[in-house]
Amino acid sequence: MHINISIGEQKLRLFEGEALCAEYIISTAANGVGFDEGSYCTPTGRFEVSEKIGDGEPLKTIFKSRKPVGVWDGSLNEQDMILSRIVRLHGLDAENANSMDRYIYIHGTNQEVALGEPVSCGCIRMGNEDVVDLYDRIDVGVPLVITY
Numbered sequence: 625m626h627i628n629i630s631i632g633e634q635k636l637r638l639f640e641g642e643a644l645c646a647e648y649i650i651s652t653a654a655n656g657v658g659f660d661e662g663s664y665c666t667p668t669g670r671f672e673v674s675e676k677i678g679d680g681e682p683l684k685t686i687f688k689s690r691k692p693v694g695v696w697d698g699s700l701n702e703q704d705m706i707l708s709r710i711v712r713l714h715g716l717d718a719e720n721a722n723s724m725d726r727y728i729y730i731h732g733t734n735q736e737v738a739l740g741e742p743v744s745c746g747c748i749r750m751g752n753e754d755v756v757d758l759y760d761r762i763d764v765g766v767p768l769v770i771t772y
Contacts, residue, residue: 625761627673627768629697629748631657631666634740636748638761648758649739650730651749657772659719664745667720667728671768674714674724675760683752684732688703704745708730708732708752710761713768727746731755 625645628637631652638646642736656664679688684696687706691716711730715723731751735743739751750758 625763626767627762629768629770631668631742631770634742636750636758638758642643643680645761646747646757648750648754651733651735651739651744653746654743655746656769658751659722660740661722661726665771666724666742666744666746666748667715667726667772668770669715669717669720669721671713671715671720671770673711673762673764673766673768675712676762677710681708683756684734693759695741701734703734705734706731706746706747707734707755709755711755711759711762730758 626639632698634650636648653666655665657668658668681692682695684707685692686694686696713723713728715721728747732755733749736751744746
């Protein structure tokens with residue numbers, strides 16, 4: 625398995641070998657591409673899945689500091705909530721090696737209506753059902769590439 629994320633298309637594709645297994649609409653950073661801590665940008669390059677967080681948690685579980693703290697009730701708010709599952713990314717290139725320190729994740733969101741647009745704070749947002757589907761299909765160590 626491997627994952628390709630296209631910032632230009634706002635899509636995440638999961639492959640097994642050359643075969644496309646799944647395609648999801650995502651949201652990357654409103655601030656564009658970048659590598660600096662505090663930039664709220666999405667890094668590009670080569671990564672691997674370093675950690676999966678949320679096994680067995682209900683859909684729309686709210687995570688704070690990677691710990692479940694409740695379930696989102698669907699109420700409208702402007703927060704960038706981390707919901708359902710967390711797929712943590714480890715950068716393999718010199719410029720994205722700080723991705724763990726920057727807490728760059730693939731995660732569910734309370735802003736599903738904005739998927740397809742670059743509006744995140746640096747992470748890759750997915751629909752909640754989609755992130756659970758992806759999470760269940762992959763293992764720690766899966767390679768991933770983010771391109772523009």
